[in-house]
Amino acid sequence: MSPIASENTILIIDDSPDNLRVLSKTLSIHGYTVRCVTNAAMAFVSIQSVPPSLILLDIRMPEMNGYEVCQQLKQNPTMQDIPVIFLSALDDVKDIVKAFQVGGVDYIIKPFQTEEVLARIHNQLTIQKLKQQLSSQNQALLQEIDERKKTEQALCQEIQRRILIEASLQDAKNVAEAASYVKSEFLAQMSHELRTPLNIILGYTALLKGDEILSAEHCEYVTTIEDSAYRLLKLLNNTLSITHSKSTQLSLTLREFDLHLLLNSAIALWQPKALQKGIQVECQWVADIPQYIQADESKIRQILMNLLSNATHITEKGFILFKVGIEAQPSMTTNDSAYLVFELQCSGVKLTSDETEFLFFFSPETEANQKLFQELGLSFLMIRQLAQLMGGDAIFNNGSGQESVMKVYFSVKILDSSSSIVQFPAGSSHNPVLSVLDEGILTLDALQVVMSDDWLVQLHQAAVKGFDQKILNLLQKIPATHASLSKTLELWTRNFQFDQIVEITERLMQ
Incomplete structure (x- = not known):
């Protein structure tokens, strides 16, 4: 059968x-x-x-x-x-x-014939069965097509919905960016407008401090005014840097430079202030610090100066240990890229977790945070943003004893890893400033030796008034043998850090 x-x-x-x-x-x-x-x-x-x-x-x-x-x-x-x-x-x-x-x-x-009848019946039934199978398959295909059409229609509707949502989000993003841009421009304009009267205040306080008629009490008042003005000027500069980074105006300018010269010039400016407060200063460099690197010199200098300045502010007494190191980047397979690490240990400083968060995230203010803000402003926030821009970060921890540890690291390209290294072992009394005077680093002695008194007065007056073009014209008179001096002063001028120039020239004219 x-x-x-x-x-x-x-x-x-x-x-x-x-x-x-x-x-x-x-x-x-x-x-x-x-x-x-x-x-x-x-x-x-x-x-x-x-x-x-x-x-x-x-x-x-x-x-x-x-x-x-x-x-x-x-x-x-x-x-x-x-x-x-x-x-x-x-x-x-x-x-x-x-x-x-x-x-x-x-x-x-x-x-x-029976065989003929059976054969013809079998053939027709086979054909009929195949027709039925084909019809069933056609029905299944039609049903599948219908379901796919419904699915495609649903997908089209979902795509349209997402397009509308993305358009709405883009509109909202554009509005937010426009508002952020307006806010940043306003803050930048305000910072610029406030610098001029602040520089005038600093100039007149410098003149008053040189007046021998003033009593000791009045001199103390003038010093308080001067310190407050410097603090406000620093806050304005940091605010401008942060608003630039928030509005995506901040970018990296990579160039090759001498890291040793940069470190020595920064230490030369910072060390006298720390010593004036009676703070012991110690600098340690690891043996493999490269002399020549490729990175954004301006932003590294900005990080370094703010880091050292803040260390002086938050340390009342004791010591400050400044370490410079180099660490391998885990994601890099080549030997020419590494993390440059700055680490500061400040004695007698202990911050709570809320205060640490305030430093880097500008969290809601408490009474303790208000005091921190008065002392440091936005410096730590700016340091972290600059470090992150260069592929690194900033970390603040309390040490094992009565000290705090601030660590900043960022990516650099090493150009000459075999160059000779300047080392400052732990406990050394060696002053890094003195070892580089003959190389033209920015120091007080260098300014006094290479430039006339009249030039210093003109530079001081231009910085007090905030005349950046006048300062740039004066810097062109610095000899080529002191290119580092000229470069540092030019960097401060283009970053509107006239307070740094005012402070140096004021000390020279005393």
């Missing part, structure tokens, strides 16, 4: 009971389920009750012939897909053609 036979029912329509018996027996033997009717009326009732898989239809029948039966079957939507094989003694071509025209799928001429 073939699988096709076991799954299908055949309806035989013939007015001859003998033909019905022969065909029914033959097909049943081969596994088919057979139903038999002798007229068209019974055929339609049987088909409507349970549709067969295939119909064997005689042509010559009373009341309604096979052609008419087939035509009505094909006109009925529920019956039109049932295959019809005609069985007839008519062998004329016209009769055969008509059978196909009315919807028949095959034609068997009587008398027939």
